[in-house]
Amino acid sequence: MRLLDKDGKEAEIGKSYFDFRGETHVLQGIVKPHKPSSTGRVQTDIGEYFPGVLDFKWVEREDH
Numbered sequence: 001m002r003l004l005d006k007d008g009k010e011a012e013i014g015k016s017y018f019d020f021r022g023e024t025h026v027l028q029g030i031v032k033p034h035k036p037s038s039t040g041r042v043q044t045d046i047g048e049y050f051p052g053v054l055d056f057k058w059v060e061r062e063d064h
Contacts, residue, residue, distance in 0.1 A: 003030055008057040017054045
């Protein structure tokens with residue numbers, strides 16, 4: 001699985017992203033979903049959130 005940002009690019013640790021309120025977050029970690037009904041989490045300098053807060057989405061890898 002890959003975590004993509006709103007532009008379809010892979011989310012990068014250390015990069016700044018805006019949340020739905022316009023606040024800036026620096027991505028510090030990614031927790032993949034542990035089961036199909038889970039969304040996983042993203043860890044930022046401000047806190048831990050659902051990926052949708054930063055407009056991220058999970059996609060299956062195309063190289064498998």
